[in-house]
Amino acid sequence: MSLDQYLFGSTLTITDEQVIALFVIAFVVLVLTALFLRPMYILTFDEDTAFVDGLPVRTMSILFNVVTGVAIALMIPAAGSLLVSTIMVLPASIALKLGKNFRGVMLIAVIIGFIGMFSGLILSYIADTPASASITLLFVALFLLVNLGSRLRK
Numbered sequence: 001m002s003l004d005q006y007l008f009g010s011t012l013t014i015t016d017e018q019v020i021a022l023f024v025i026a027f028v029v030l031v032l033t034a035l036f037l038r039p040m041y042i043l044t045f046d047e048d049t050a051f052v053d054g055l056p057v058r059t060m061s062i063l064f065n066v067v068t069g070v071a072i073a074l075m076i077p078a079a080g081s082l083l084v085s086t087i088m089v090l091p092a093s094i095a096l097k098l099g100k101n102f103r104g105v106m107l108i109a110v111i112i113g114f115i116g117m118f119s120g121l122i123l124s125y126i127a128d129t130p131a132s133a134s135i136t137l138l139f140v141a142l143f144l145l146v147n148l149g150s151r152l153r154k
Contacts, residue, residue, distance in 0.1 A: 008132050009080030018077060025071050032067065033106075036060070041102045083132035087113060090139040097146045116142065 005013065033040075043050040043060055051057045075084045091113040092105070099105030120135030127134065 005080070006076060007080050007082055008130060009076065009078050009083060014078045018074065021074050022078070025067070025074055029067060029071065032063070037103075040064070044102075080132050082136055086132075086136045086139050087117070090143050091116065094139075094143050094146050097150050112142070 039050070039055050039060060042053060043055060043057060047057050050060075072084055072088070075087075079087070091109040094112050095105045095109035099108045116139050117135055120138045121131055123129070123138060124131040124134035
């Protein structure tokens with residue numbers, strides 16, 4: 001696997017096993033999110049409160065980091081590190097500006113992620129540009145627009 005493939009990915013070179021592994025990790029993430037939404041909310045904002053509430057802070061942190069690491073490792077050959085970084089950071093950053101509460105931010109981030117990915121793929125097809133670059137530019141533009149809009153409201 002070349003450096004270029006790690007940076008930009010190639011959906012044409014992923015194997016059936018990688019696709020299955022991606023579906024498995026997506027299922028695991030959905031199940032863990034459904035089961036641990038409230039504990040993760042507490043842990044995310046204040047570890048001391050989570051510890052006092054009796055949550056297994058260390059175990060949850062390790063589990064969260066392992067699942068995140070596995071998801072990133074599985075995604076990089078298909079999407080590339082540029083796009084994986086974009087997908088991990090920008091939808092959440094945009095959603096933080098738009099959401100009013102934790103669940104709202106999560107829902108907005110997922111919706112923005114899907115819309116951004118789909119729109120970026122369409123843009124890539126129309127403009128005949130690399131998909132990861134088109135998606136990344138679209139997310140960056142949306143992030144800048146949301147930040148500009150929030151500054152103008154103040």
